[in-house]
């Protein structure tokens with residue numbers, strides 16, 4: 001289990017990766033390639049992942065890392081230990097290309113199938129969220145490219161939904177299952193957001209529920225999941241079971257989930 005100083009050091013590393021991303025974001029033209037699965041990738045994804053892999057080897061020596069770009073290059077590993085890190089260096093590549101600022105750097109720590117600690121950093125928003133089981137969740141807002149100081153961190157917590165709920169859903173990916181699910185709830189307000197920022201909106205008490213029935217990979221969700229759980233929320237399978245990590249047999253692919261501002265059960 002990490003302590004607060006390790007978590008802050010993890011945030012500093014994510015901000016460092018974010019600087020590399022902003023270097024590309026601020027260029028006049030962003031070069032975009034298509035990966036084998038036809039999803040977009042840019043030079044920022046690869047450069048940021050290299051920064052994270054180097055830094056994580058120092059912060060978490062000896063801990064296996066499963067990262068998006070390495071996995072799309074070399075394939076996902078055929079097994080994984082009980083404790084490992086999931087890295088998505090640039091979640092929301094479509095938002096990055098659209099230049100709407102809603103992309104994030106994500107590092108999540110998994111122990112025995114559970115997302116227990118994580119950091120989500122939004123380089124173009126200057127916002128960083130951290131959280132860990134037993135430590136709580138925190139946000140820091142700083143100038144772009146600046147590492148948050150130790151006193152910049154404010155505790156965050158989910159809210160108890162009122163009569164109607166605020167739902168948050170993907171800006172780029174939705175489907176009829178998501179709409180069908182939302183139609184079963186008393187939704188008073190809807191928001192869209194790209195990437196793992198949706199977990200952070202629920203973690204900060206700005207939304208109550210984030211349903212996702214479209215495909216995601218484990219590295220897309222572990223960091224945001226850890227922050228949300230530490231803030232008092234939960235992520236469940238659509239059937240109400242625990243949403244787990246290390247799904248080697250599924251190639252680290254997630255099924256659908258519903259993220260809530262309240263605890264499981």
Ligand SMILES: Nc1ncnc2c1ncn2[C@@H]1O[C@H](COP(=O)(O)O)[C@@H](OP(=O)(O)O)[C@H]1O
Pocket residue numbers: 039068088090091092093094170171172173193194195196214215216217220
């Ligand atoms: N068909 C698909 N298969 C697997 N993952 C998908 C997918 N379509 C979208 N995603 C995942 O959804 C993420 C974007 O989420 P959102 O729509 O909430 O912003 C993408 O992250 P990347 O941008 O890191 O590739 C990608 O991993």
Ligand SMILES: [Mg+2]
Pocket residue numbers: 088090091092219220
């Ligand atoms: Mg992603």
